[in-house]
Amino acid sequence: MPAFLELPRLAGSAPALALLLMASVSPPVAVSAQEPEFYERPFAANQWTYGRRVDESQLRYCVDGRDPDWEVAGAIADAIALGLLLEPRQYLVESNIIFDDITKVYAVMLEHCDIHLGFKLIPQGYPDWVTVTRPYYDAEYVFVAANPDIQALEDLRPSRPIGATMGTSAHLRLVSYLSALSAEDRWLTYPMGTSDLALRSLLEGKVDVALVWAPNLWAKQREDPDYAALRVIEPAPLPPIVLGVGAILLSNETFLRAAVDEAIAALRADGTIADILDEYEFPARAAP
Amino acid sequence: MNNYLAQKSLLAATSLAAGLLATGLVAQENPIDNITPVTDEMLLNPPDGDWLMWRRTYDGWGYSPLDQINKSNVGDLKLAWAWAMTPGRTQQTPLVHDGVMFVQNADHVIQALNAATGDLIWEYEYELPDDVRARGERNKAIYEDKLIVATRDAHLIALDTKTGQLIWDKQVANHNFGYSFSAGPIVADGVVVQGMTGCGRGQPGGCFFTGHDVNTGAEIWRVNTIARGDTPEGNSWNGIPLESRHGASAWLAASYDPEQKLVFAGVGQPYPWISEMNGLLPKSSDPNVTNDALYTNSTLAIDVNSGELKWYFQHLPSDSLDLDYAFERLLIDLPVNGQERKTVVTVGKIGIIEAIDRVTGEWLWGVETVPQNVVLSIDPETGQKEINPEVVPRIGETTFNCPADPGGKSWQATAYSPRTGGLYLPLVEFCSNTTPNPLDPGEVYTGGGRATFARVPVPDSDGNVGRVDAVNLSDQSTMWSYRQRAPVTSSTLPTAGGVVFVGTLDRKFIAFDDETGEILWSSGKLSSSLESFPVSYMVDGKQYVAITANFASGLGRLRQITPEVKLPANDPITVYVFALPG
Numbered sequence: 001m002p003a004f005l006e007l008p009r010l011a012g013s014a015p016a017l018a019l020l021l022m023a024s025v026s027p028p029v030a031v032s033a034q035e036p037e038f039y040e041r042p043f044a045a046n047q048w049t050y051g052r053r054v055d056e057s058q059l060r061y062c063v064d065g066r067d068p069d070w071e072v073a074g075a076i077a078d079a080i081a082l083g084l085l086l087e088p089r090q091y092l093v094e095s096n097i098i099f100d101d102i103t104k105v106y107a108v109m110l111e112h113c114d115i116h117l118g119f120k121l122i123p124q125g126y127p128d129w130v131t132v133t134r135p136y137y138d139a140e141y142v143f144v145a146a147n148p149d150i151q152a153l154e155d156l157r158p159s160r161p162i163g164a165t166m167g168t169s170a171h172l173r174l175v176s177y178l179s180a181l182s183a184e185d186r187w188l189t190y191p192m193g194t195s196d197l198a199l200r201s202l203l204e205g206k207v208d209v210a211l212v213w214a215p216n217l218w219a220k221q222r223e224d225p226d227y228a229a230l231r232v233i234e235p236a237p238l239p240p241i242v243l244g245v246g247a248i249l250l251s252n253e254t255f256l257r258a259a260v261d262e263a264i265a266a267l268r269a270d271g272t273i274a275d276i277l278d279e280y281e282f283p284a285r286a287a288p
Numbered sequence: 289m290n291n292y293l294a295q296k297s298l299l300a301a302t303s304l305a306a307g308l309l310a311t312g313l314v315a316q317e318n319p320i321d322n323i324t325p326v327t328d329e330m331l332l333n334p335p336d337g338d339w340l341m342w343r344r345t346y347d348g349w350g351y352s353p354l355d356q357i358n359k360s361n362v363g364d365l366k367l368a369w370a371w372a373m374t375p376g377r378t379q380q381t382p383l384v385h386d387g388v389m390f391v392q393n394a395d396h397v398i399q400a401l402n403a404a405t406g407d408l409i410w411e412y413e414y415e416l417p418d419d420v421r422a423r424g425e426r427n428k429a430i431y432e433d434k435l436i437v438a439t440r441d442a443h444l445i446a447l448d449t450k451t452g453q454l455i456w457d458k459q460v461a462n463h464n465f466g467y468s469f470s471a472g473p474i475v476a477d478g479v480v481v482q483g484m485t486g487c488g489r490g491q492p493g494g495c496f497f498t499g500h501d502v503n504t505g506a507e508i509w510r511v512n513t514i515a516r517g518d519t520p521e522g523n524s525w526n527g528i529p530l531e532s533r534h535g536a537s538a539w540l541a542a543s544y545d546p547e548q549k550l551v552f553a554g555v556g557q558p559y560p561w562i563s564e565m566n567g568l569l570p571k572s573s574d575p576n577v578t579n580d581a582l583y584t585n586s587t588l589a590i591d592v593n594s595g596e597l598k599w600y601f602q603h604l605p606s607d608s609l610d611l612d613y614a615f616e617r618l619l620i621d622l623p624v625n626g627q628e629r630k631t632v633v634t635v636g637k638i639g640i641i642e643a644i645d646r647v648t649g650e651w652l653w654g655v656e657t658v659p660q661n662v663v664l665s666i667d668p669e670t671g672q673k674e675i676n677p678e679v680v681p682r683i684g685e686t687t688f689n690c691p692a693d694p695g696g697k698s699w700q701a702t703a704y705s706p707r708t709g710g711l712y713l714p715l716v717e718f719c720s721n722t723t724p725n726p727l728d729p730g731e732v733y734t735g736g737g738r739a740t741f742a743r744v745p746v747p748d749s750d751g752n753v754g755r756v757d758a759v760n761l762s763d764q765s766t767m768w769s770y771r772q773r774a775p776v777t778s779s780t781l782p783t784a785g786g787v788v789f790v791g792t793l794d795r796k797f798i799a800f801d802d803e804t805g806e807i808l809w810s811s812g813k814l815s816s817s818l819e820s821f822p823v824s825y826m827v828d829g830k831q832y833v834a835i836t837a838n839f840a841s842g843l844g845r846l847r848q849i850t851p852e853v854k855l856p857a858n859d860p861i862t863v864y865v866f867a868l869p870g
Contacts, residue, residue: 191565
């Protein structure tokens, strides 16, 4: 194989090798904001017909019935509204579609709500048309096993499979860890499209450990007794993988964002959110 | 389904129409009254004035044999009529038969228009589920008395071309799992051939092509685009099980070789794009598996009647940059090393033109166009590519790749002119700083999969991003190369009149001299960017050229590096039709 490009190159084309050299000595500077591909300019039908809403005595919030925590989030949103002396007005997003592109939330928010609960605080994870509140709770990605001999991830033998919810922050950290190991010391990682599929694969013995968002395990165990025996194991040798969860607003809602942040801080401080989590036995923390 | 039909015949009484005919007032006749069934013979040899399928002919050339509009008069081109479509993004190809134009709006209102006047003849509304985002389809098909349309909720439907009434409706897959059609079918040898997209996290196992009975929509065969089983192909997924394999969408319609009865189609990349996320990295130490991820980024040759996969050629294994080879396949007989070869020609997002023997699947040659740093070399015997390891995205790192993910050449189709022997390529020049991102901002609302792509100009760029190349396919030499600031965003349309039409992000429709690249005509600024497939047709002895203006994402994302190009916020969509005066 030749060392460099041998393609019959057309006149006027910049050589690939030259590109490589230029890139190595002079990294290009982005001329635009960091904008993930999937954050293309949102479009909503009749989007230009939505103006400033009239009724400002309400806090219109959205929760998504497909989220495992939607009832908990609704209770927290009600508390936020009361803290702001506003009347809470819930819009429950109902759909059977398993995944939606995040840009679709734009249309939902234009039509139905000022804040949409249920979004993880991921650095640089959001486009500039969205702003994220401070977290109202913190939850973990958890390793789950069915075999009682596996008390911690380190109990799993090399080459045994882990079903990891694909592309999540936890999956990325697991892969980064494994990439630093020699091939013979690695566990196999099977990307699973959903937490449900990862847990089902665990139940069916297709994987030895599942890596899922703890609220998903909580919801699954509440609705299906088959999953009751599954156990959260220690993540060692990995550290716990914790993410805050907050609400998103359209980025022009700066005043409301500040008010909601203050309310969340107060509700965490006075134990209101912790009480809600306790009421639902929800696997999250809301320490001040 | 909402089955309402708005039959809006402009001239309802056939006796009156007959009378008008008798007095020679043919121009006032409603063309729907005389529309004829589209036969197999017509699809094999389309009338010059019709545009009956996505790229007009089975060979995928996208070439119009009409020459009334030519180099000497194209400068006189004027707007003949325009038709505003409903909001939402689309990248549609109008079809034209017997003076009737068929269009599909983003909200799935399908309309028949008088192709000479732009008057509405009938319309049919396919009701999408509330939670399916309304978007258009890139193409439709027509066969006998049926207009066959794909939908965003993964149905195929057939409408009566004369009335717009629904003939059949076939659900191909459950849209709740993410399945969706972004392009429509072709009909070959009486079989409706359709490719599936949206095979992401909602359902493992990948996408597929299906063949359907043209009279009922019933599925006849299915070809999975992700290899499975204990075969070399099935073992090309790094040892992960089928439950963990995602992607391989079939984004565009196929081409068809009636001599071999084979359809040729492209397949997209694994999903999510980043190899460390989709399980293709770190590479397995098992000597019996590879991480090529077949049949992603491949050309598939499929028997149209049985669905048997005759051969495949993978252009780019283990793609992690969304630089797929999913687009049009052109069937062209070309001289290769002194021998006439039956080839299938395609161009991936990297912008490398590649020719394969369409009988054997043997790779023949490849030629680079836009600046790229992904492929270091190509084995001249096998076509195997050496990938630059520096551009493969890694978690926690930012890498630099050219072109960026929308591609140096994207879904905007190339076209071939037998007049010049040239392939006309809509191209863009740009790069990306690429950083993998997690997918999980929300449990339902996800990040789509991939990475932050900070798109930037090519190093030392002169500022030009848009480009049209004409390449002589006989010797792979450049006939001409045109460059400009605004990205080129439509497919190309060469004609027998010696002109090549193309649209741009800055709302202009341009005609080039097909031999020199000289600009012969440019429209005024239209309503939005031109991201679609232009067509040409003839009605009552008059040639028309049509294109849909709309911002349809895709290369519209290049607005990042041409921020001075401003487009309307409400995404107006309009079909524009041009003709010579008189």
